[in-house]
Amino acid sequence: MKKGTLKQMLVITDGGSNTGEDPVAMAALAKEQGISVNVIGVMEEDTIDEQSTNEIEGIAMSGGGVSQIVYVKQLSQTVQMVTRQAMTQTLQGVVNKELQQILGSSNSRLEELSPEKRGEIMEVVDELGETVDLEILILVDMSGSMKNKLPTVKESLLDLSLSLNARMGHNQFSIFLFPGKKKDVEKLMDWNPRLESLSTIFPKLTAGGITPTGPAIKEATHYFTKKRSLRGLLKNNEQYIEESGM
Numbered sequence: 001m002k003k004g005t006l007k008q009m010l011v012i013t014d015g016g017s018n019t020g021e022d023p024v025a026m027a028a029l030a031k032e033q034g035i036s037v038n039v040i041g042v043m044e045e046d047t048i049d050e051q052s053t054n055e056i057e058g059i060a061m062s063g064g065g066v067s068q069i070v071y072v073k074q075l076s077q078t079v080q081m082v083t084r085q086a087m088t089q090t091l092q093g094v095v096n097k098e099l100q101q102i103l104g105s106s107n108s109r110l111e112e113l114s115p116e117k118r119g120e121i122m123e124v125v126d127e128l129g130e131t132v133d134l135e136i137l138i139l140v141d142m143s144g145s146m147k148n149k150l151p152t153v154k155e156s157l158l159d160l161s162l163s164l165n166a167r168m169g170h171n172q173f174s175i176f177l178f179p180g181k182k183k184d185v186e187k188l189m190d191w192n193p194r195l196e197s198l199s200t201i202f203p204k205l206t207a208g209g210i211t212p213t214g215p216a217i218k219e220a221t222h223y224f225t226k227k228r229s230l231r232g233l234l235k236n237n238e239q240y241i242e243e244s245g246m
Contacts, residue, residue, distance in 0.1 A: 004132075004133075005132070005133040005134070005135055006036075006087060006090055006091070006132055006133070006134050006135070007033075007034055007035040007036070007135050007137075007224055008035070008036050008037075008038060008065070008083065008086055008087070008090075008134065008135070008136045008137070009030060009035055009036070009037045009038065009063070009065070009136075009137050009138075009139065009217065009220050009221075010038050010039075010040070010079070010082070010083065010136055010137070010138045010139065011037065011038070011039045011040070011059065011139045011141075011213065011216070011217065012040050012042060012079075012138065012139065012140050012141060012153055012156075013039065013040075013041065013042070013056070013139075013140075013141035013146075013211070013213060014041060014042050014043060014049075014052060014141060014143075014145050014146060014149070015041055015049060015051070015052025015053065015055050015056050015211075016049070016051070016052050016055070016143070016145070016211050017055060017211050017212070017213035017214055018210055018211050018212075019184070019210045019211070019212045019214075019215075020184060020212045020213075020214045020215035020218075021214035021215055021218055022214050023055065023058075023059050023213040023214040023216075023217055024055070024058045024059055024062045025062070025214070026214045026215075026217040026218045026221070027059045027060070027062045027063030027065075027217055028062040028063065029218070029221060030063055030217060030220070030221040030224075031062065031063050031064040033221055033224065033225060035063075035220075035221060035224055036063060036064045036065040036086055036089070036090050037059060037060060037062075037063025037064065037065045037217065038060060038063070038065035038066045038067065038082050038083070038086045039056045039057075039059045039060045039063075039065065039066075039067045039068075040067070040068050040070060040075070040078055040079060040082055041053060041056040041067065041068070041069040041070065042070060042071075042072055042075060042141075042146070042149050042152075042153070043069060043070070043071055043072075044071070044072070045071050045072075053069055055213075056069065059213070059217070063217075064090075064093075065086050065089075066082050066085045066086045066089060067082075068081070068082050072148075072149050072152050073152070075149075075152050075153065075156045076152070076155055076156040076159045076160075078156075079156040079157065079159070079160045080159060080160055080163045083136065083160060083164070084129070087129050087132075087134065088125060088126075088129055091125045091128050091129060091132070092125055095121055095124065095125060099113075099121075129167075130167050130168050130169065131167070131168045131169045132169045133169050133170040133171075133172075134164065134167075134169055134170070134171050134172070135171075135172045135173075135174075135191070135224070136164075136171070136172070136173050136174075137173075137174045137175075137176065137220045137223060137224065138157065138173065138174070138175045138176070139175075139176050139177075139178060139213075139216045139217065139220055140153060140175065140176070140177050140178075140188075141178060141211060141213070142177045142178060142179060142180075142205065142206075142207045142208070142209070143178075143179065143207065143208070143209055143210060143211040144207055144208045144209065145207075146207045147206075147207035147208070150202060150205060150207060151202070153202075154198050154199070154202035154203075157175075157195050157198055158195055158196070158198060158199070160195070161173065161194055161195035161196070165193070165194065170193065171193055172191045172192065172193060173189070173191070173192055173193070173194075173195050174187070174189060174190060174191045174192070174223070175187075175188040175189040175195075175198075176188060176216060176219065176220055176223070177205070178211070178212050178213065178215065178216035179209045179210055179211075179212055184210075184212040184215045184216070184219075185212065185215055185216045185219040185220075187223075188201065188205075189201070
């Protein structure tokens with residue numbers, strides 16, 4: 001089995017997309033490009049908005065990812081949990097495809113194996129989770145309703161960076177904001193193995209305006225595609241892009 005690079009989009013929002021493309025449709029397009037779209041819905045303690053909740057779940061479902069509704073104080077733990085859970089889910093999907101090729105049957109799935117065989121394969125999934133290269137593009141909702149949540153978002157992303165950098169695999173993070181200062185979507189940080197610079201950047205950010213979740217997911221998908229195109233030109237990087245694994 002070859003260890004490629006897992007591509008994840010992590011959307012942190014309180015829902016309520018209200019301009020531009022349908023975020024559920026944009027998440028489906030991202031999935032077609034091999035990017036799983038995960039969504040964390042950040043809610044106030046006394047507020048659960050059914051429309052926002054449905055949107056959050058719909059984006060993750062069409063994007064082949066994981067969704068979780070969370071109160072602000074639980075955000076840090078949830079960001080790490082959703083990222084790990086999405087990684088395992090994607091790897092299980094890869095393993096299922098490999099099983100079908102080996103066993104020659106569309107019915108050959110992980111769940112249908114004997115407990116012993118399933119346990120062995122899950123060990124492989126766990127090991128891949130520690131060694132696979134990971135690219136996470138984080139989309140942070142900067143609309144007015146997120147203003148009081150941003151300090152917690154910053155701490156959560158720093159914790160995520162520390163947690164994932166304990167793995168053996170290479171990590172690359174990038175951060176986009178929606179809305180940006182001058183346009184719907186704005187790049188805050190280019191691909192970087194660490195998120196420590198957030199400590200100085202985040203306190204200067206101001207929240208306000210509309211919630212263009214669909215355009216943000218669309219822009220993020222293009223950004224992944226551009227990165228792949230650039231890699232194709234840089235032949236010297238081939239070993240880093242696609243290492244030979246098990």
